[in-house]
Each structure stands twice: as structure tokens, then as C-alpha cells.
Amino acid sequence: MPQLCAARTLRLRRPLLSSLSAAALRLLLLPLLLWFLCLGVTGSSLPSEQTVSRYGPQAQRLYREWQSMLNTAGSSDSQRLKDVNEFFNRRITYAENSQVWRQEDYWATPLETFGKGMADCKGFVIGKYVSLRLLGMSPDKIRLTYVKARIGGPSSNITQAHMVLAYYPTPTVEPLILDNLITSIQPASQRPDLIPVFSFNMESIWVGTTQNNNVNRLTRWKQLLDKLKTEGFSF
Secondary structure (H helix, E strand, O other), X not given: OHHXXXXXXXXXXXXXXXXXXXXXXXXXXXXXXXXXXXXXXXXXXXXXXXXXXXXXXXXXXXXXXXXXXXXXXXXXXXXHHHHHHHHHHHXXXXXXXXXXXXXXXOOOOHHHHHHHOEEOHHHXXXXXXXXXXXXXXXXXXXXXXXXXXXXXXXXXXXXXXEEEEEEOOOOOOOOEEEEXXXXXXXXXXXXXXXXXXXXXOOOOEEEOOEEEOOHHHOHXXXXXHHHHHHHOOEO
């Protein structure tokens, strides 16, 4: 008799455990499902927590805040541009590569930038570019753009190499400029202090209106894309 009671108890508990397990599984999977829906790109992926942890506590904190921003970013291009631009301009401190990385021309991934909490202009642009691509923005709309920035105002003859992110609603219209030096996103015509040199993305290079598809010529860019894949980014 005791054995029969035990068997009955076991039969009663199994459905309960199964139900609890299913509920727990749904709770675990729901954030992931929402995350991919928010990204809007089925082929996108992000680094694992283990990978992020290698960059230190600050990277983990900023990475979580960054994920939260991506999850709550607006659905329109204009709102996504605003959300991403504000995140990096407010949370990352500008510093020269020589101070952050002890070298003159270092191209940092977002995780590396989060680990330092600092970046040069390229670090800001790379972080914004990766974020917008993960949010599903079309690759032909955003370009990393080298410019000469006039020091002291639009009429100054003193310039310094600088990088900004340019957003093109369509390929032939005036782009909007995302810049770590200015909090607002402005049309290129309102940035006379910037002299375009060339721009590029994952597909092409542009010098003026001339397009070249041999983007592999940009060695640093290619190395950065390889490093992003190694860290677990995919978009």
C-alpha cells in the first residue's frame, strides 16, 4: 500500500513539475523573443555574457544599459538615430587614442569602448554604426565618414582629421550627421565646419559621388569587422 501511495504521489507531481518547467521555460525564452523582435533582423546576434565579462565590470554595466537602449529604441529611423546618438554621447567620454590605447590609430569595438568608458571619434562612430545595424537599419543608409573639422569655426583654416556617422534617407539626398562633438543631429548643410574626405560602410567606399565596391582596401575596417565577428556580433 505505501508503494501504491508513493506511485500516486509521483503521478500527481509529474504534471505539476512539467507545468512549472514549461512556465519557467516561457519566462526564460520571452526576453529572448522580445529581443529579436526588437532587433528586427533575424540574422543578428550579440556577444555572450562570458565574452563581455572579459572586458571588466564597467563593460558589463554599459553593455546592459546599451542592451536596454536597443530594446526600447523607437521604431522609426529618426527615433533610432536619436536614441543611439544620445546613448554614446552621454555615456562615453571623448579621449584620444594615445590616451586610451597608447597608439595613434586604434579601431575599437563597442565592447572595447565599454571596457574603457572612453573613445576617440572613431570609437563613437563604430559604436553608433553597430547599434543601428543591430536595430535593423538598412546598410545603405549609414556611412562612416572621414572629414576635416575646422578648428575654431567654419571660417578657420586650421583643420583636424575627424570621423562622423552620416545617415542617408535615400542615396541622393543630403545626409544627417551624428557627431560626438555635438549633441544634436544636424543636416550636413548646417555643419560648414566639416569638410568631407571620403565615406564607407560594409559594402562600398565613396569619394565625393564616386562609388567603389572594393571596401577591403580599408585594412583597419576589415580588421575591425573580423574582430566584431570574433566577439559574437552579427548583423
